[in-house]
Amino acid sequence: YCVEFRTESLSPHCALETRAHTCWMQYLREGHTVCVACQPPAMDAHTQRCSGDGHNADGDKILHWEAIGNSQCQGTWKKIRQLEHCSCPLVHSFIFT
Helix, strand or coil: CEEEEEEEEHHHHHHHCCCCHHHHHHHCCCCEEEECCCCCEEEEHHHHHHHHCCCCCCCCCCEEEECCCCCCEEEEEEEEECCCCCCCCCCCCECCC
């Protein structure tokens, strides 16, 4: 499944990233919608959920995220909705880890 979030805030460290495997971070923007896929091995075998997916969160709860590869690139987002069938666009698509 996938979860759509609206980015509320992000640290300035995201925009400073220039390494080839982490340069995607510089394209993150406040107010943008991002789509995050929950896939194995991040998915818990028992609950069939990914940690941090905001399962019990309503649209007003602020959730925290951190980018893999640069722990200083972090921020907050709010859950918009969960999609049982992922149709995330290639841009602004991510995977829970």
